[in-house]
Amino acid sequence: MSVLVVGASAAGLTTVEALRRKGYREPITVLGAEWHPPYDRPPLSKQFLCGDWDEARTRLRPDTMLSALDAEFVLGDSAVSLDADRKLVQTAAGRSLTADAVVIATGLTPRSLPGPDLQGVHVLRTLDDAAALRKDLVESERLVVVGDGVLGAEVAATARRLGLAVTLAGPQATPLEAQLGPTVGGLLSELHRAQGVDLRLGAAVTGLRAVDGRVSGVQLADGDVLPADVVVVALGAAPATEWLEGSGLRLDNGVVCDANCRAADGIYAAGDVARWQHDDSLVRLENRTNATEQAICVAGNILGDHQPYRPIPYFWTDQFAVKIQVHGRPSADAEVTVAEGNVADGRFIAHYHRDGRLVAVLGWNLPKQTRVHREHLVRA
Amino acid sequence: MKIIVDQDKCVASGQCVTAAADVFDQRDEDGIVVLLTDNPPEDLAADVHQAAAVCPALAIVVED
Structure with a gap:
């Protein structure tokens, strides 16, 4: 038997570690779109962005531990298609990879604002995104964060620590309100205001202003323009499933899986991209803990556990x-x-x-x- | 078995304590991991490996 893991982030790496820990000794291939060895994402908006941690500190595992897994890591190449019946993955660099079991762990693609690419406008998903944002932040004075969820609020907090003037703009009445409700959202508003963040909440962003190809402000629906040297767009992300169009898998806000995280015979999904049957509904979770726990469940099911995935979800956020x-x-x-x-x-x-x-x-x-x-x- | 924890990486989730309460604890003030023993008895090995696996910061390393 052989296993191919598509995605070399937390869910992908955890799948490999769990397979080895459970005694699986046969070949494993891990395909990662980025050149970086597996790294952790939660520090990107916090310790890495503020400069407390360097790139090496974000590594999920050191080289010695990766080598000990005896898996082939194919990095810097991304999957472009899957034939689910043949369990055949084609890559951008022209590789054809097959295995007896395929794990889909390709994560998310951040949403961006429509319009031309402008200097100074960032999304934050990858290590390279974070490095580019950090470089811009340390040379800038005014940041506008578009998006009032977890990521937007964390970036706003980190940028305040770096000494920037920060405006947080978003459609909700309070930060994180959709997830945590108005009571806790109200406390987050107080926290950010007390730390000097200018909150423009309940505000619809209609576009960006630019001068000579560089962003100069954020346009709101009420006519106001928020001046900015740097803009972070944190409007959520979509499951990275474009490469699975035509694969034969059911795609609906993620890779649709049964209760055991199985998308088809011999094909599984784990992490942000997976939407699985949990009690009466399909559930997809975007958090760090889910990447690990779901990957452990998938590894077991590849080896015949037949276990449904029934987590108690957990997430955390650090702000100020x-x-x-x-x-x-x-x-x-x-x-x-x-x-x-x-x-x-x-x-x-x-x-x-x-x-x-x-x-x-x-x-x-x-x-x-x-x-x-x-x-x-x-x-x- | 030897356990190494990285308190700087720890995010205070407490997942390790849930997995192996005889080996891990959390500081009262900030929830950061505290190792109760760095060389626990072998019958706790499975729990310790589970704790290392579920840590959302991969702040626990177990050397067999």
Whole structure:
């Protein structure tokens, strides 16, 4: 038996590590679109962007550990098509790769704003994106972040640390409101304002202004223009499935999989790109922990475990001196109550209830206790 | 078995404690990983490897 993993980021690498740990000794090939060996993404908007970590520190594993996996890493080449019946992947460089099992872990492609390419406009997904953004930030004075989700809020916080004047613009009434609701979103608004971020929330961005091919501002629907030397577009991302058009797999906001993360016979998906059957609905999660946990499940299922993937989702975000940790599946319409600590002290745990049932716990600067509260979710 | 933790990389998720509470703990103030023993008994090996695998920062290395 042989395994081909398409994607060399957290989900791809974890699949390989889990296969080896479970005793699989046969050939593994890993195809990565970037030249970089596997690196971690959460630090890109934080430790790497602010300059605390260099590129080497973002590596997921050192060379010695990668070599010990005895897998062939094919880097700097991307998949352009899959024939699901033959389990045949063609690459941009003209390679034809086949295996008995194929794992799709190609992640996400960030959304951009329509219009011509302008200097000073960035998205943040890859290490190269982050390096280019950092270079621009340290030479600039005014940043506008377009997008008020996790990534946008983290970039805004990091840029403030770097001393830039920062405006955070987005369609929601408060940052992260769609994920965490208005109560926590309101606290995030207060946090960012207290740290000097100019919030332009509830604002529709209609376009960019430019001078000589370089961005000069962000145009809002109400007519205002936010002046900018640098703009970060953080409007979310789409599953990287274009290469799978015509593969025979079902694509619908990701690679659609059964409960065991299997997209077709011998074909699996893991990480941001995978949308799998979880209870009554199809679920796709974009977070770092899911990449690992889903990849471990997939590795087991390749080896015959027949295990459904049933995680308690977990994500975290660090903004200024605040660490927010979320277990479960919160939603904007859930009822939020403080279960430990208090908001005024800046250290608390909130419970999210929907239809009378506990669906998520959120910790605000209380990491150890947040893990303890996760147990309530396990029981619920 | 020898365990090495990188407290600078640690993101305080506590996943390691959930996997192997006899080996890992978190600091009270910031949740950063604390190693209770760097050479645990062999019967905890599976739990320790699981902890290293699920760490979302890959901040735990286990040397057999």
